[in-house]
Amino acid sequence: DQQVKQNSPSLSVQEGRISILNCDYTNSMFDYFLWYKKYPAEGPTFLISISSIKDKNEDGRFTVFLNKSAKHLSLHIVPSQPGDSAVYFCAASAISNDMRFGAGTRLTVKP
């Protein structure tokens, strides 16, 4: 069963505009939600996380929004830069540290 889903395999945006990456989940027991960026042949790079007790967390150009009633989270990148082009994964963890990942969204930021 896929508990974390990223329904858009790819997203293309213009440099300077906002990138919005979406993620849905099914397990209401998840306590933490995380976003990662991944380049080919490298390990995922942690970007930002949010606890289930919050609905928003910001870190520089990255903001994560959590809508618990809809079981939905999103990552906003403003402004988008060409160096942001990568595959983005969302992940969710219950308190047991059993973490589940989505399949990823490939973001392309065009100059």
Added chain:
Amino acid sequence: NAGVTQTPKFQVLKTGQSMTLQCAQDMNHEYMSWYRQDPGMGLRLIHYSVGAGITDQGEVPNGYNVSRSTTEDFPLRLLSAAPSQTSVYFCASSHTSGSTYEQYFGPGTRLTVT
């Protein structure tokens, strides 16, 4: 501060062989995990540990063993390699502090089983 290190970077095994993938972290994190990533898929959790001496199964544990004798090290053992275990393996360490949760990954081990 090296973060999370993994060895080897690449490995080719024959079916039935065994091997150990090494993982170490120098951040004094309690939690460590092993994942595999297959083409077109997200990472899937194999085993994880919430502290020295404590391990648990993740989503896809069959064919793998782990142990956690120290905070720093979390090796993953393939008991009898199968072609279905061809994948890229990532080790991670993580910690929580209040409402924050951070997880850091190693560079990965690309394993091919023939």
